[in-house]
Amino acid sequence: MKKQLLALAATLVVGVQALAADVKVVVSADQPGPVIHRNIYGQFAEHLGTGIYEGMWVGPESKIPNVRGWRKDVVAALKDLKVPLVRWPGGCFADEYHWRDGIGPRSKRPVKVNTHWGGVPENNAVGTHEFFDLVEQLGAEAYVNANMGTGSPQEAAEWLEYMTGEGNATIVEQRRKNGRDKPFRIHYYALGNETWGCGGNMRPEYYADLYRHWATFLKTPAHNRPKFIASGGNDTDTTWTDVLSKNIRHNFDGIAHHAYTFPTGRFEGKGPAAGFPESDWISMLSQVKKIDDTLAKSRVILDKNDPAKRLEVYFDEWGSWYDPEPGSNPGFLVQRNTLRDALLAALHFHVFHAHAERVKMSNVAQMVNVLQAMILTSKDKLVLTPTYHAFKLYTPFQDATSLPARIENNPVYKVGATEMPGLSATAGRGKDGKLYVGLVNSNANQPAELTLQVGTSAPKSVKGQLLTAGAMDAQNELGKPAQVVPQAFEAQAVDGKLTLKLPAKSIVVVAIEG
Numbered sequence: 001m002k003k004q005l006l007a008l009a010a011t012l013v014v015g016v017q018a019l020a021a022d023v024k025v026v027v028s029a030d031q032p033g034p035v036i037h038r039n040i041y042g043q044f045a046e047h048l049g050t051g052i053y054e055g056m057w058v059g060p061e062s063k064i065p066n067v068r069g070w071r072k073d074v075v076a077a078l079k080d081l082k083v084p085l086v087r088w089p090g091g092c093f094a095d096e097y098h099w100r101d102g103i104g105p106r107s108k109r110p111v112k113v114n115t116h117w118g119g120v121p122e123n124n125a126v127g128t129h130e131f132f133d134l135v136e137q138l139g140a141e142a143y144v145n146a147n148m149g150t151g152s153p154q155e156a157a158e159w160l161e162y163m164t165g166e167g168n169a170t171i172v173e174q175r176r177k178n179g180r181d182k183p184f185r186i187h188y189y190a191l192g193n194e195t196w197g198c199g200g201n202m203r204p205e206y207y208a209d210l211y212r213h214w215a216t217f218l219k220t221p222a223h224n225r226p227k228f229i230a231s232g233g234n235d236t237d238t239t240w241t242d243v244l245s246k247n248i249r250h251n252f253d254g255i256a257h258h259a260y261t262f263p264t265g266r267f268e269g270k271g272p273a274a275g276f277p278e279s280d281w282i283s284m285l286s287q288v289k290k291i292d293d294t295l296a297k298s299r300v301i302l303d304k305n306d307p308a309k310r311l312e313v314y315f316d317e318w319g320s321w322y323d324p325e326p327g328s329n330p331g332f333l334v335q336r337n338t339l340r341d342a343l344l345a346a347l348h349f350h351v352f353h354a355h356a357e358r359v360k361m362s363n364v365a366q367m368v369n370v371l372q373a374m375i376l377t378s379k380d381k382l383v384l385t386p387t388y389h390a391f392k393l394y395t396p397f398q399d400a401t402s403l404p405a406r407i408e409n410n411p412v413y414k415v416g417a418t419e420m421p422g423l424s425a426t427a428g429r430g431k432d433g434k435l436y437v438g439l440v441n442s443n444a445n446q447p448a449e450l451t452l453q454v455g456t457s458a459p460k461s462v463k464g465q466l467l468t469a470g471a472m473d474a475q476n477e478l479g480k481p482a483q484v485v486p487q488a489f490e491a492q493a494v495d496g497k498l499t500l501k502l503p504a505k506s507i508v509v510v511a512i513e514g
């Protein structure tokens with residue numbers, strides 16, 4: 001009996017090994033899906049803490065090298081990232097922002113108090129002209145968020161006219177006097193932000209009516225018409241998607257949803273950015289499923305209310321949000337950025353790719369020094385975060401054509417009562433014609449081995465990059481050697497089989513060669 005049991009146990013072990021070896025990622029290159037809009041890789045820059053002031057804007061007089069006030073080092077790093085789009089000026093800040101405070105000679109601009117973020121003075125040094133200078137330096141598109149909280153339909157309409165007007169109306173002449181002859185090119189214009197909360201505590205029905213009213217007066221030359229955005233729901237709440245898509249018709253191109261991820265799942269007592277247990281690691285990564293579920297739900301609603309599929313879905317704020325860095329101004333939303341954030345970003349990309357039919361734009365919160373930032377600065381120094389590197393790895397997916405990527409025998413990753421699929425995969429045909437595959441191994445301890453197939457055959461080889469590190473909370477800190485940097489990754493087929501070995505807690509993005 002004992003012998004039989006031992007034999008059975010041995011068979012089971014062999015069986016488990018065989019199962020592990022059988023993990024397979026199959027890309028269907030013959031089933032092209034929608035294009036992954038490059039603006040899915042958009043960014044968010046708000047007047048918040050050192051996100052803009054210090055982090056990016058130092059002013060033309062600064063000793064820190066700059067072009068018309070914007071830091072050269074930060075702009076160069078963001079250009080390298082191929083940032084396709086920047087949203088500005090908020091956030092909650094947008095609903096107290098009066099655009100006229102930010103035009104004309106900087107020395108004459110009014111100083112206000114940033115009541116949302118830290119109660120610090122806001123001198124309006126960065127206004128409309130400076131923002132467009134930034135996006136033009138980056139070669140990015142512009143997303144401007146109008147004030148529906150404390151503004152008026154007239155103010156929102158006139159801002160648009162100021163930016164896009166071409167004739168000799170006084171407001172357009174004013175723009176010219178302020179140094180800009182040709183109109184600014186604006187790609188997205190939103191009315192309000194989080195109108196369910198900091199933007200006015202509205203009900204969706206009330207906001208829908210208000211939007212209909214205000215949107216009536218948004219006018220631009222036809223060739224410079226932005227997409228008009230309504231502020232949507234939060235987290236998993238799709239009520240707003242339903243109400244807005246049922247009730248708004250005119251000047252309405254998309255709905256902006258927000259979804260942040262907190263380790264504890266709660267806004268109050270979010271959990272630390274570093275020095276966390278594995279249960280916090282899996283808690284963050286497994287929550288990306290809620291984005292997937294919310295999008296699936298939103299698509300069902302929209303397919304009913306907008307069968308022509310005209311409306312787009314935007315995630316114009318997403319990312320990790322932790323307890324503030326000890327010793328920092330809690331209103332500045334300063335947090336560390338670790339390997340966990342890089343994987344969180346990559347998993348978001350996979351979800352956005354999967355819903356590329358409706359999701360045409362997203363903005364990670366935020367670009368520099370705030371929340372899940374790409375870059376952290378201190379005086380004249382900067383550091384590229386793990387999230388920066390995740391964004392960099394996925395640049396080939398900007399405007400790629402999505403392709404189905406199926407995982408067979410996906411191992412389960414479990415910590416305590418929380419479990420999630422160990423592996424995640426995405427694929428696309430890049431604009432350069434190459435086939436790209438993105439893979440995430442969420443398991444913090446176990447490496448994964450998988451075979452990669454395109455249809456029924458194995459590619460000859462793959463080449464790309466790997467992002468991983470020794471610790472779950474590995475980070476890149478100023479003055480210390482960077483712990484999270486991309487490494488070259490490649491693999492060749494052997495006997496008609498291409499095996500990829502993914503370290504624990506890693507991201508791999510490869511191009512298929514042959």
Ligand code: AHR
Nearest residue numbers: 090091092093193194365
């Ligand atoms: O990104 C920080 C804040 O989060 C934004 O201002 C607001 O829209 C959201 O609540």
